[in-house]
Amino acid sequence: MGIPRMSMKPLGWNRFGGWRLIASILLTFLPAIAFSQGRPDIIWAKGGHSFSVNSVAYSPDGQLLVSGSSDRTIKLWRQDGTFIKSLAIPYDINHQLFDVLSVAISPDSTLIAAGVQQTIGGGQFTSAVHIWRISDGQLVQTFTGYAIGDVTNTGVTSVAFSSDGQYLASGSKDRSVKVWRMANGTLVSSRSDHAQQVNAVAFSPDGQWLASASNDRTAKLYRTSDWGLEQTLSGHTNNIYSVAFSPDGKTLATGSWDQTVRLWNVSDWGLVFSLAQGSGVGVLAFSPDGKMLATGTWDHNIRLWDPKRGVLVDTLVGHNAFVQTLAFAPDSRTLASGSWYPEFAIKLWWPPSKRASPFAPPTVTNHSSSINELIFTANGRLISGGDTTARFWDALAGHFLSMINATASVTTMALSPDGQLIALPGANHTVKIYRTADGTLVQTLVGHTQDITGLAFSHDGTLLASGAFFDGNNDVIKLWNVSNWTLVRELSGPFLFGPFIGINFSANDALISASCESVPAVWHVSDGTFIRTFPVSGLTRFSPDGTLLTIASNPIHVYRTSDWVQVATLSDQNQALAFTPDGHYLAVGGQSQIQFWRVSDWTLQLFYDQELGYAGRGVTSLAFSLDGSRFAYGRTDAVVAVATNPFAANNHASRSTTRPAR
Template sequence: MWTATRILGLIIALYASPALAQMQGHGGAVRALAVSADGRLAISGGFDQAAIIWGLDTGAALAVLRFHDGAVNAVASLPDGRFATASDDGRVALWRLGRLEPEQVLAGHSGPVVGLAVSPDGALLASASWDGTARLWSLTGGTPRVLDAGSGPVNAIAFTQDGKALTAGSDAVLRIWTRPNISATLVTLPSVAHAILIAHDGEVVAAGADATLRFLRSDGTMRAEAEVGPNPVIALALSPDGARVAAATAGGTVVVVEWATANVLLRLVGPGLPVWSLAWRPDGSEIVTGGGDRLVRRWDARTGEPVGTLALRRPADTLAAWRGDRGAEVFGACVACHTLQKGEAERAGPTLAGLFGRRVAAVPGYRYSEPLRHLDIVWTPETVSRLFEIGPARYTPGTRMPEQTIGNAADRDALVRFLAKATAPH
């Protein structure tokens, strides 16, 4: 329940705090963003398993929401003022401002949930999951409808104006659904789509690995393309008036494209780290982005300039001292989620400090999945090598670690030797 003190605190945070154009609070990359209907609040989701509600005009963090047992991959602003968060843990949580626990939890997915969409009438919340399905949840309760793609992870979901759901997955197929398990239209795309958008006239934009925005007519035929490379597109956001689409890339640039002509209008150049998420403010004046530097940033959508001073500093290079070490080079794929020594800033995964000799799922304070807690594994050079030989999903069932293997035995050995040195107590 709200109290007078909490209401007063929120008012002060919204109106009295000094404006901050760069909002810092996440302990990992900012994976998801959404802005409230009135444009005054935003919610961000991070690899650090947290969601943060922000006052956009002040940059103040109004609440840090910790519930999920995995990275928060998707968020949405609901018409009734609530927010939704979705996570690697397969759950969708519904939040009301002023409460630090979810008002409702939607469970049913068996894999990470990576996308959310709200129907035009505000009655349904759709979730896309790497379990191969999408689910349509009634926001008034009831059993969800399941859309079973049957061909691998579903990466993105969106609604047409007449309420049809569209999904895009790892099979590079766009599906237009009329009712559960019946796809009225299948559109094969040239590349796997990471994100999709739908305009008011039913036209679709899909983008992903090949860094090209594809504008598709409502019947699935191609109208235009916009190349925004060289880096893959991670996320898309449609301007409130439907005239522009913003595309976030893995190289740290946001490209603004005119919908009617597919011409590039602006390039918002950030610090060179992946931009994982973005959203427009309702008046179309600003774009809000979240990225690998753990910051939420504001940009002028007319000029492409940052709102306030843009600090282009990168996080400290924790592997600089190991330059030339092959094991450190292999570990470069892991550094975004794991620290090597105690005292470093929290990241999405548990610290590896003191790794060898430690039981699996034993770092104090880290929220592991329940299946992982019951595994009988002690980390040794042999077990770490085996983890990357056969992959985390097989060796540590229940893990939320991204699936990856190291097929080269010499590289596995180099990684193990590096970890033995870098994670030992100093």
Template sequence: MKICYYSIDFFCKRSINQSRTIIYNYYYQEQTVITATEENVNDNLLCPYQGLYHFSPENAEYFFGREVFVENLFQYTETRNFIPILGASGSGKSSVILAGLVPKLVKIGHWQFTHFRPGNDPFHALAQALVPLYVKNLDETDRIAQARKLAGYFQDNTILLSDVFSTIQGNYPNNRILLIADQFEELYTLCNDEQTRRNFLDILLNTFKSFAEKSSLSTVLVGTMRADFLGNALSYRPLADVLQKGNIMLGPMNEKELKDIIEKPAQKLGVSFEGGLVERILRDVDKEPGNLPLLEFALTELWNKRKGKQLTHNAYQEIGEVSGALTCYADSEFSKLKPEQQQQVRRIFVQLVRPGAGTEDTRRVATKAELNDSNWNLVKQLADARLVVTSRTVITREITDNSQQQPQQLKEQETVEVVHEALIKNWGQLRQWMATDREFRTWQERLRAAMNYWQEKNQDQGLLLRGAALVQASEQLKTRRDELSQDELEFIQLSQELYEKEEKQKQKQRQQIVGGSIAFAVIVALLGVWSEVQRRKAFIGEENANFRTEIATLQPRLNSTLPVQMDVIKLNQKLKQAQAPTIDIQLQGTDLLRQIVDWPGQKPINSLDGHENSVIGVTFSPDGKFIASGSWDNTVKLWKLDGTLVTTLKGHENSVNSVAFSPDGKFIASGSQDDTVKLWKLDGTLVTTLKGHESDVLGVAFSPDGKFIASGSWDNIVKLWKLDGTLVTTLKGHENSVLGVAFSPDGKFIASGSCDKTVKLWKLDGTLVTTLKGHENVVSSVAFSPDGKFIASGSWDNIVKLWKLDGTLVTTLKGHENVVSSVAFSPDGKFIASGSSDKTVKLWKLDGTLVTTLKGHENVVSSVAFSPDGKFIASGSWDKTVKLWKLDGTLVTTLKGHESDVLGVAFSPKGDVIASGSGYNTVKLWNFNRDELLKHACSSITGYLRNNPNPSDDERRLCGEKASGKVLFLQGEKLAAEGKIKQAVSKFQQAAKLDSNFSLKLAAASLVLFGELLAENGKLDEAILGFQKALEFDPGLKFNPKTEVAKHRFKRGQQLIEDIEYIEFDEEAILAYNQAQELDPNLKISASDWNQLCWAGSINKEADQVIFACNKAVELDPKNGWVYNSRGLARTLTGDSKGAIEDFEIFVKSAGNAEEKKQRKAWIASLNKGKNPFTDEVLEQLRSN
């Protein structure tokens, strides 16, 4: 359970609502209330602003500005059961739910609320949120234990989420449930396992499957996510489908909403702003939604500096205004620390920032262990100062002692994070620290990725740091030891110890060479050779260590985004050029490549779909070009390795149990539950049907010379056939069903395994050579050793036995705890692999020695196979995965993608493809051919590389692509838009040379367009150059560059003063008018245009800046009463009351209707009395009109 302790002591008293809204699993504890230190501040007055914290139900009465949005959310709860809210960081997503929607639902009643953040374990986080509603009245310990169990049930589908909600509905029959998924982007920032993310999203989406209509469930899921993570979310198609149709964007606030945020909380407490201060703050606030935290923090600080019941300009200036309040406060708190504490604070803060790679830096959660116990008191001090947030997370762990599993223990883990990312972006001191330490922090994140991967792989020694990675870590250890966690120190130190151990072994080898009695010259020669060998070994070792680090770094960030795809392609291109990458590194690299090729949303190349029932058997043709699959849909299908279906072999009248290729690859034999064997050509022609069995045919095999087929049946019999359908002999003797048959490598013998607990060995003439007795249950699998001297048999008695062909029992391989389902010999005949229902694979020597146990599957292991080179074992399981192992027990990779039990696995003859068949009617091909995968990977991004201006030339060269004319042209347009005209011209010229469709005339049109935009935005020199180059590219164009720039700069000024929200742009409008006239003194600006500028500036209290425009309007159109009206307003506001009266009198005589004349007469009367009629309220009315 996660408890967040927010220290929100804003140096002012806070209200505590006695009737608190209950939101389960939501902890927002206001721990400390500190009296304000300013003598002129009333201690009993409550603080209505929230600083960098979000609003909660307890302070909802002070939450303003989002009323319309909250009302829309409320309406959505009646029509949708999934409400995803996207907005920028700091836009107030959490507040609109917790202080907006929740209180509104509380008012109508009959709602229960629960809350979670996904964190690094989203299943557990969800379970924590649901347990209080799912099982009522649990104490804290039981609730924690129940949450852990429920999380496990969700992960293995033991309990469906919909069933949990049904139970909750039974517990609360008169209530609806609001499930709040806050900060949903943590699913991408904290949860590193892609499969976990997808599984979690699947259970949510499958439960809340209708976002457009009210579901039969009475539960509504409302989630908040930062908009900059939308790309991550859209990379998973099921979530993309929902978001594309139903996401709700929380956009920027308009001026009125911002004004409400500023004024209304204070007004509720009878506090006012000094005249003009609200408008001043509005001018200082950029309307980007991410700046709301800065505004709220500045208002909190301003509140602390209030004079009685007024907030003043002086206080606002003192806190550093909106832009500087946070920095001023953070600097002030930092300056209170002792020098040694300041150094510690620096180390703490840089650990709380994750350096961005081409993106903005983000906050990260750090544990107490990472920051060291000695720093924790200082962390609490920072929390009291509102700069960080501390939390406690209760976790469970299993204690293992002498192989005896102890009960789960509970452990509380303390964590800390920066209070808000606004601090990272806006505190100059922190930005400076990150600039200085960015290289170290980037390295440290890479180190953590490598360390985490090493820990996930059971601390495999081969994954420790080596080469350049170890040298760099050792250097960092010397200078930054205090900034490394205990786990990181241990990882580096173990790497160093391994290096030292290997160096000692090398030194011993040197001494042995030198200590011998070889002649000196020979010694020198050998040492020279040895030195070169060692240099080469060192280089290869360093190269492989770097590859391991790169793979470890890529693993957690693996997704379908283009940067990741290109990083994986780049890695594999380097592996192709490497001197001697180890086989496991090569496989891990190609596995990453395979995963991005097979990513959901990409064209699948590994799924052979078409069967209508479970696929029981898969086998490769001898040349590796085809795959045959037998299914319970009564068919055999023949496929090419690219997924093309060659043909479907139809004719069986019941399930197909077994398939086999002839040694020459020309025929396929299939055994069926229709009691027959059928022989087919590869074009689908049925050659013959072998009839004679009286029950299901369970196994078929070709003889090595391809002349015979053996079939084993449920009728207890083995039959031997010629390929023309002639029955050669019937092998009788088993007393129960025959499950499997196999020919010896020399083709002289047939072995058959049976439910009668025996293996029988036969000659081809039907003579029984021997019966191998000893098993105590069904013999499920038999195999000959490659040299034909031994038979291995696996049984349901949990045992593997090894026999000689004369019937002698060589050894009994004991160790499995459940049924042995599959046995296989290694190609060199030195090892036997056995798969079992005990979820393990065991590797044995032929003398019975257990080499290793391969653990990792979560259900029955149904099939095992050796790679042709004998270096790897593939295992298929009912846990829906295929695993690839090295013979030392190292798990190379887990192949995920099946949606049902894996029933069979097979390697292609070259060993670069694994085929697996499943109970979900599919065959999947797992391709490890790097060249083939690179071709597919490059083809998926070819269009992007050719036609998008963003990739660099190096990135294009990854796949042998060159920038097309279109790309060069788009790059030119991008440069032109940025005002980089010279570079843009070069790109346009290259594009025209490469592709006639992108002519210089077309470039001229673009330069004109972007020249207009540059002119409007005040980049005048760049705009002039753009227009000049356009004239060079297209002599048919006729215009004066300076005149064009002047026209468009003036146009911008017009736009600014016509905009109803131009308050921030009035000075730019004035500048635009003046610049336009300077560029072209002959440019005609009408009296109406000058009058607009005069009026707009005046009603926004900038009359002194626009009085010149008022005079120009009168000068150009002296008979127009409206221009006098505008100037009258400006004269009043600049203190020229006499001139104002004259102007309003002219207006009354020459313009306006009766009501307008009456209003001006009232203004004249006020001015004659020495009063200014244009109060703030009047100016607001004029702005509104």
């Protein structure tokens, strides 16, 4: 294969002859490099979190809501819940982000701070605070200096800006309360007065006090004039997880796992009220107008209190998990809440109404797991599969249309060629067939003895293939007759075991492939004859014309189906594969990139490395629209995005050849 070369004409514009000569030599003897295009040209995206929502915060100007999650992402949302983007921490193999525990926005609404837990190798962890500029999403500062430990005693659990924006405070599992001067990043105070981890920090509105709360069942007050310890508040009988000052600065609230919230008088630190919650308190927040105090508890509820009288006003019911973060909008009219396992949801409330509006789509929460499968339909829909649901979207505008609640984790799904039926995993190792028009259950297929891991319809619509997890006894792929849902045959092979994943038919339905406990295998469909396995591991995908079989190994291998000769070795981005409908390009998604390879000469044309989720986990599914104009990608952090195909018919001619396959 020849080495591709870029046009030499641009070199003539360079008035520095020496550099022109060097450039000419490099272009002659080295393969050209495919440059990053940054962020895909996203048409729409729908966000979610695939693990606990640990912290939410509104910008003081009311334009943004930011969330931090154990799925290792920080996400920005508009006030109405529309997903905007994720903030990225540059990937460093030696300091990998493990958990985002807390977020805060500066008083001037220009900066976001996030308290995180990071791995440093050897089973050790540490903590850090990262600062982003909101206007361009750039990481501008990182505060370190925390203790090294294990997963239980590291991580910045809370961050808070002072009201004038001059200081940032943090509380950490290493028992420390640290304060930095934002102007120059100087550490001005670091104290470890608490006997156990610090769960929360908060500045008083007048800037005179910094409060901290701890698992040692105390809250401590520090003077900001000299950062000295002023007072220790005792009385709680279990961990204190939250602390907050009232907007007028006269009251301090502490929330504890002892099922009480205590209100303290700032003038003398005396106890004013002890509010019984009936369940452990994980978070509390005052409304900016001071009229309400919201508490989030283990029983999944949010309670609204009149803090002046210590009276319960309302209870907001709607979460299906522990509520562990709360934030009022600046106008006090909207309350945002985030929840823990297994819901991983952010909801918007309009107190004191009990009405909740989960983030986009407006009537249901988005996916709460990795997006495992994406399918474009002929009638303009996009179907996304994840958690226990298949969700239907308007593929052009991104509007939520409908949802099918499966009875098992949707790790795979398949759409019939006519678009009328969708196959999903079901409870008790079954396959469920639903009508896409109304979500009606049509058929339940019984026969597997483990959870379903692979599904595929043949292109002529006559067969459905299903595969399951390893059971050690009946490890086969089953082929079902779609006309009457009877079992046609079973596919097996020497030393092939489940899970059977990535099942797909060749274009003429003559062949079927699957990854069998990571071993790729191919069979004849007509009689179930086993053909061969391959000396690599990974998901399989046939090209649209059936002449190629790609295997998402590390690196990706491409085989010619006529004689099974390997024709190319591509990339180490190997979590998702999709051909363009015309078969001219192969899109590859992985931990940190989406790459586009030209099939005619297997050269890497371009890649995206932004807005792909957390670096090191990234993209889990890819699909192209039937006309090839758009592609969709799903992420480990529960985000579904639709973007313009850079090689659609109207613009692919402008792209240049770049890096050849190895």
